[in-house]
Amino acid sequence: MVRYVARRAGQAVVVLLGVSVIVFTLIHLVPGDPVRSAMGTRFDQATYDALRSRAGLDEPLVQQYFTYLGHALTGDLGVSFRSGEPVTSLLLQRLPATASLAITALLIALLIALPLGVLAGMRAGSAWDYGATGVSQVGVSVPDFWTGILLILVFASTFGLLPPSGYEPLFGDPLGWASHVVLPALAVGVVSGAILTRFVRGAVLESLRRDYTRTARSKGLRESTIVRRHVLRGALVPIVTVTGLQLAGLLGGVIVIEIVFAWPGLGQLTIESVQNRDYPMVQGAVLLLAAIFLVVNLLVDLLYAVLDPRIRYS
Template sequence: MFTYIVRRLLMLIPVLFGVSIFIFFVMRVVPGDVAQTILGTDATPAALAQLRENFGLNLPLYQQYLNWIGGVLTGDFGESMRTGKAILPDILTRFKLTFELTLIAAVISWIISIPLGIIAATKRNSKTDFGLRIVSLLGVSVPNFALATVIILVLSLYFSYSPPVGYVGFFENPIKNLEIIIIPAIVLGTSMAGAVMRMTRSSILEILRQDFIRTIRAKGAKEKVVIFQHALKNAMIPILTIIGLQIGTLLGGTVIIEQIFSLPGLGQLVLTAITQRDFMVVQGSVLFIAFIFVMINLLVDLLYSYLDPRISYK
């Protein structure tokens, strides 16, 4: 196991290296002059030249990249071209909100999707099954921003309630924090639930066809024991795979929900930096998100061996 973990961690190096090259050069080919954007149209040529020199934009591209990636390797993600503040502390602060939002959304998704997926599988081709499959299809099909808009309209028009604006840390005020987070988390969790529910249903149906399930039933085991102690655990690997992908995607893809609910998360930071052409913030944020994503994939792979003893990593 230890050898496998080390090998996977070493594999992160070329992956993150490729991501860093990609995002660096993509930001350089985006139309527009960052110095002009920062200083405005009235800036003099001398001021523009001075700003480019301050940020090293007058250097060859390969030199700019080496300077940036060299700083990243020492834990220095650089400074924002807009505010002049260090980027990494800002990324970590924003990430706390995005991580909390993603975690609560994932828990809501599991609470909804796994039980409903089990019910749909055990009542295959019944009216209940067809109804739940329609619900899961709606969850997959309806965009989360559309669902968020509908929820806000319903709450404001029929209950005279508007979601609070801003953000308060959990340890500062837990009640206020949950009030801010819970509605966007429900939106994201509902969107996630559709895919997880469909996967749960199909995985359990596949396991229920296996010979060992017939043997367990033949021994007189109760149906609850068959489903929850045997079928569900063996069906969890594909379910866990899609859950891991969803969590990794949400950590870098909550930007629309954060914009709708005015949450200062990591997605909003990246979007603002892109519109302001703040190269350093975009590069650092994307590289950080890529690192988190591959680490989640590693964690999911390690959980496979826990769920299925037949899987071993050497």
């Protein structure tokens, strides 16, 4: 297990290096001058030259990259061109908002997907199956931003039950956080739940065809016991795989929803940084999102051995 984790950690380092090269190259191909953009109407040639020199933008690109990489290895992702604050601090400030939204949306998705997917898989070909499949198809087809706008119109504008936008810290004001997170989490969770429903259905159908399920039925066990102890347990590995991918994607920033609901998370920060040509912030955000994706994938892989004793890492 230890050697497996060490090998995956080494692979993650290589992936992050590749991501850093790609992002650094692409962002410097974007037209425009980040220093000129940050100065706005207060342009002064001497100040402009001093800022470019301090940011290292007057050096060759290769030297800029290795300088950035050396600082990044120590946890220093640079300073934001726009705000002048450390990139690492800004990212850590925004991470809790995105994490709380992503986890809440995933819980809503699981509450939708598990009952519908299991029901559709256990009663394949029935009206329940067609109904669950149709609901999941509608959920996948409808954009999450449209769902978000519809939720705002109904629950915020029409009935005034929930705030249309904004954010409250979870540990600072739990009730305020809950009232603000419901609508964006629903908008994202419905789409994720629709995707997960189809995978849960497929995993249940596959588990029903296994020998252990037929053996359990031949023993005369009750259907509820078969579903709980055999079908669901056998379907857990593919379900956990897709759930992990969904969580990694959500933690990567539900960009559109964060814009619609003015949610101050990583997605909104990344979009603002791209618009302002804030090179250090964009590079730091992409590296953080890539690292999150790799960590979630590793945790999901390690969870396989817990769910299925036949799986061993060597």
